[in-house]
Amino acid sequence: SQTIHQWPATLVQPVGSPLSLECTVEGTSNPNLYWYRQAAGRGLQLLFYSIGIDQISSEVPQNLSASRPQDRQFILSSKKLLLSDSGFYLCAWSAGSYNSPLHFGNGTRLTVT
Amino acid sequence: GQQVMQIPQYQHVQEGEDFTTYCNSSTTLSNIQWYKQRPGGHPVFLIQLVKSGEVKKQKRLTFQFGEAKKNSSLHITATQTTDVGTYFCAAVVRFNNAGNMLTFGGGTRLMVKP
Numbered sequence: 001s002q003t004i005h006q007w008p009a010t011l012v013q014p015v016g017s018p019l020s021l022e023c024t025v026e027g028t029s030n031p032n033l034y035w036y037r038q039a040a041g042r043g044l045q046l047l048f049y050s051i052g053i054d055q056i057s058s059e060v061p062q063n064l065s066a067s068r069p070q071d072r073q074f075i076l077s078s079k080k081l082l083l084s085d086s087g088f089y090l091c092a093w094s095a096g097s098y099n100s101p102l103h104f105g106n107g108t109r110l111t112v113t
Numbered sequence: 114g115q116q117v118m119q120i121p122q123y124q125h126v127q128e129g130e131d132f133t134t135y136c137n138s139s140t141t142l143s144n145i146q147w148y149k150q151r152p153g154g155h156p157v158f159l160i161q162l163v164k165s166g167e168v169k170k171q172k173r174l175t176f177q178f179g180e181a182k183k184n185s186s187l188h189i190t191a192t193q194t195t196d197v198g199t200y201f202c203a204a205v206v207r208f209n210n211a212g213n214m215l216t217f218g219g220g221t222r223l224m225v226k227p
Contacts (some may be wrong), residue, residue: 041222042219043201043217043218043219043220044156044201044217044220044222046215046216049214065125086194089158090155090163099143099144099163099205101146101158101161102146102156102158102203102215103158104155104156104157105155106154106155107154107155
């Protein structure tokens, strides 16, 4: 069966520090991969999506970036965190068809201080 | 841009009461998905509706897709404390070779008083 791993679960980082969140998927090949952000008590905002290795599309301009160095690995990064980057970051995968549901990781709760 | 609107934003109910959340779009949707996020957890896929007027049930949960495929609802009969969480609808409002670009509604946070 397919599983998705996301780490770390929680992270407290000072403003201006770098960020690296990692997500890996097992049990499937060539998944679509997504990074979402959820502010406290709010909805889900799509940040990045990827249909394949080194194929990344950004939905929202920001100081974050994403990379997909391997088929089942998706990394969210920042060179310098802002206070507004605090939130709950969720990685998700789906199969390739347009109506495939998303399967989310457990999320990373990031607090920028 | 196109949005998927969800109401209400919050709902407090007494245990045993019914609950309904509504999802609306200004344009016709190809399908709609529903997710549940428990407090502190991640969204979990519940169900997908594809056909006009479709109704699906999962125990006490009833999902409907409107005839015009522009709205959907989730109804919970006789809520229990285990139903607490935020319910999101999501729709494919844009599709390209990148796959399903799901847009999520803002969610309805359900709180159940025991």
